[in-house]
Every structure is written in C-alpha cells, then in structure tokens.
Amino acid sequence: MARLLRFLGAVLGSTIALFAGLFTLIGLLAGGDAGLIAGVTNLFLQVTVTTVAVTILIGIFNLFGIHLRRVISRGRGWVYSLVLLLSALLVFFFRLINDNASSMILLETVQVSIESALAGLVLFALVYGAYRLMRNGVTLGGTLFTVVLLVVLVGSLPLPELTFLANVRAWFLAVPVSAGARGILLGIALATVVAGLRILIGQDRSYRE
Template identity: 30%
Template sequence: MRNPVATAIAIAVGMIILIGYFIPLGILTNLRTYLLDWAIGLAGVASLVAIINLVQVHLHKIRDKREPDRFSIFLIIAFLATFVAGLILGPASGTFQNIITSIQIPIEASLMAVLAVSLTYASLRLFKRRKGWMALLFVISTVVFLVVGSGFLSIGSQIPLLRDILGAINMLPIAGARGILLGVALGGLTTGLRILMGADRPYSG
C-alpha cells in the first residue's frame, strides 16, 4: 500500500468524525470540533492559494508577448476592485453586497440565456443526427419548457385544467433538480465510504 501512514491518518480522522455524530461522548465531540475547525482553516488557506495561482496565471497571459490575453486584464481589474472594495466596506456591508449583486445577477441571467439557446440548438442537432425516441423526447421537452418559461401561456392560469397542467409541468424541473441532488449525495456518500475503507486514496498523490 502506497503511503500507509497517510491512509491510516485519513481513515482514523474520518472514523472519529463519523462516530462523533452518533455517539455523544464529550471527548469525541471536542475532538470532532477541533478536526473540523482545522479542516475549515485549511480550506480557507487552499482557497487563498488558488486565488493567488489564478492571478499569477492571468498575469502570465497578459505578459505573453506573442498572444497577450486582453480578457485577463479585465479579470485582474475586476478582482482588484472587488478585493479593495471588500477591504474598505467589509464583506457584510449592504453597499458592497448590492454592488456585487447588481453585477453578478445580470451576468448569471445572460449566461442562462446563452445556455437556453445552446441547449435548444443542441437538441435540434441531436434530433437531426439521431432520430430516436430519446432525441424526440429531448426536443419536445426543450420546446415545452422554453414556451412555459417565456410566460406566453400566462393567460392559461385563468383556465382550471390548463392551470393544473402548467403547474405539473413547472414541477418537473424541481423534481429533476432534486434527483440530481440525491445523486450527488449518494455519490459523495459512496466516495466517502471508499476513502474510509482505503479503497480510494486521493490524498496519496
């Protein structure tokens, strides 16, 4: 086994935290709290290192003499402006949060609009290349959700039967999102169990 010490430490720490949730012993609770605090601190340091690395990569792209990346200039300027504003106003400042929200929400809306158009185009290409029932179902669902989400059928909310149908259609994305979250949760649980059993060792390099 490669790096048996790291494997033993990882399994022991994981078991201590897991057992501490089920057995209310004082020493386990305190030890679990200390370990989680260390993990949060290390995660913060890792995030800081990732930010520094991101800035260095884009600075290197700006200094590239052959093909300088001009978009990296905007990223560095936006990062510095956000960082300085956060230091002056504070992360909990209402003014700072309003500024960030006023920029972030329009950008997210634009990206979602681009994603909707891209999915529609991809569904049409899929139906053109593979004329199966799965491609047909994907095309129909894309068109239906685009029409429902556009608000064109808002007049149908006055008709009881059509209102119930539109309500059921609007519930489908919520059900799909919950299914994805359940899949992510089960995948994380399986990965955690494999790490605790030593089957996977991502910490060994």
Template identity: 45%
Template sequence: MRHHRLLDFLATFTVISVGLVTLIGLLSERGSAPASIADFMVQLVTVIAAVAVLIGILNLISVHLGRFVRAEHGWPYSLVVLVVAVAVIALRILDRADIWSGELEGEQVSLRVFEAVQVSLESALAAIILFSLVYAAYRLLRHGATVWNVLFGTAAVIVLLGWIPLENLDVLGDVRDWLVRVPVSAGTRGILIGVGLGTVTVGIRVLIGQDRSYRS
C-alpha cells in the same frame, strides 16, 4: 520508496481515523463528545478552505506573472489579471482602513467594483444560455427521433408554451405544472438518489483506506 510507503501509511491512517471519527460524530446526538469532535473537524475544514484561497491566489499570481515575464502567448491578458488583482487587494485594504469620505463614506468600494463587473458579466452570460439551450434542443432532435428525444422535445415545448400568459392556454399551464410536479420531480429525485448511492459506495472505499487519490 520507503519514504513513499511511510507517507502513504500516514495518509491512509489519517483518512481512516478522521473519516470514522467525523462519521460517528455526525451520527451522534448533538452535544455529545463524538459530535463535538466532529464539529471541530468540520471547523478545521473552514480554516483549510481559507488557506486554500490564499494558496489559490498566490498560484494564480505566480502563473500570470510567469506568463507576463516570459512574454508568452496572451501575456497582455495576464497583465490585466495582475493589475486588477493588485487594484482589488488595494481597494479592500482601503475599505478596511475606512478612509472613504463624502458619498463613499461607509461604503465597501471593493465589493461594489466586484459586483459591477461580475454581476453584469454573469447576467450577459445567463442571457446567452437561453439561445444555446434552444439550439441544443433543436440539434438533439436533428440527430434522430428516438423516443427519449421526442419525449424531451415535447416536454420542453409544453413547458415553454405553458409559461405564455394567455387565457386559452390555461390547459398547457396545467400540463406544465403536472409535468414539473410529477415526472420531473420523480426524475430529479431518482438522479439524486443515484448520486447518493454512488457517494455511499465510494465513501466506503475511502473509509477503509482503499481510495488512492491521496497516495503516491
């Protein structure tokens, strides 16, 4: 218990001091001592992020290795993950060694392989999203015609129709532009201001050491 209390005290002390120093630094003039210290703190985060990626990869490999060794449900997928991870790491090492010749000379093969898989996959998923959203809007209206649902549905239909490049539908294009410029922009700013205010109030709790997410 005493051990936990000491660790909690150290964690709270670290959070308060680093938080205050960084806040003061970020609000000070560029080039001043507090600003330099804040810059250093922000750079530290970058280093920690790099270490976190490494920890994440080790964790990923250990989880899938465990599933594969214990032949748990879905172990073939774990095997695929492990093989692909090792292959990408090997390709990256070969890229760095610059061993490619001929057509591949100077190429980043690991990057090309990654993009070939990832970009195709995400493009396909992006195409599916359109259908999901149209169906979701239909379901929303089926749940009940509240003022907000009807308003949402009408705005969505006008915006979609406004994109149709027909001469007679110029008016809808103008309405779409107005919708995006005025109410949508105002709503977006409202949400972002709300998020900002929420962030400030929780930030105060963190700065005075009352946030418990890093304590036992």
C-alpha cells in the same frame, strides 16, 4: 527498501485516515455528549476548514499570478485577464473598506448582467440541440426532448391564450424536473457516503499507493 517504505507510507496514511474519520463520525453522531471525542472532532473540523481556506487562498494567488503574467507579457487574451484582475481588486477593495453599497452595485450591474446573458444563450443552445437531434433522425428521445422544450419555452410566454401550456410547463417543473434534481442530489449523497466508506476502510487508491 523503497517498496517497504512505500508500503509503510500507505499503511500510515490509511491508519491516519481511518482513525480521523472514525473520530469525526462518532463525534458528529454523539454531539456534545461524546466528551473527549467531541473535542477531537471539533479540532479536526477546524483543521479541515483552515486547510480548505488556505487552499482557496493559494488558488486565488495562483490565478492572479497567471493572469498578471499574461497581462505583462501581452499574451493571448490579456485584455480579459486585465478585466478579471481589475474586477477582483475592486471587489476586494470594497470589502476591505466595508462598502456594501458599491459591492451590490458591482454585483447587480456586472455579474447579474453576465449571468442573464449566459442564461439567454442557453435558449439558443437548447434549440440548436433539438435541431441537431431531429436532423440526425427522428427518435423517441429526440421527439420527447423537442416537445418538452417547445412546451416549456412557449409556456413561458406571458400570453393569456397559452394558459394550458403554462400549466403544463408548471407541471413539468414541479414533477419531472424536481424529481430529477432530487435524484441527482441523492446520487451525490450516495457517492459521498461510498467515498467516505472507502477512506474509512482504507480502500481508497491514494492511501494504498
């Protein structure tokens, strides 16, 4: 009996996912000319957006609860939890009173500074990574990584004597880096399409078990 109920639940879940996905796909492809299907598609999209928003709110409240309990119990790292709670409350307060100037000050003085510091740490991480690669053995990949790293870092210096390296750095950013980024985005798009097709044909594991 339990196996039958599990099977029926899997069939029901797959059927709902299949029809919802097909309706949404047809409605998006047809646009406003689909009539009833377009209305159903808009309804599905609104339900999805609302569900995602509620999920984000639940996650935020859960995050607040975890850090609040850590502050109350004086657990490990409670100071960082206190800073997080105060920062979040300040941001919410400024948004509630519609004080964009204070929000921008908080953004520029705190978040931008932290992001700049983290970006600076990336330099040391890359240099240390190149050192580890070359220490373990001189290979073609390690040598290429080290040379590219040195060219990009040295080419970033604002010195007129390094114009050639600056041009090489610009070429690296415009051609190989751009190609790699587009390849990653293309891979994400293909993976999304494959995942959607698996859901549409009922082959996703979460609907079959």
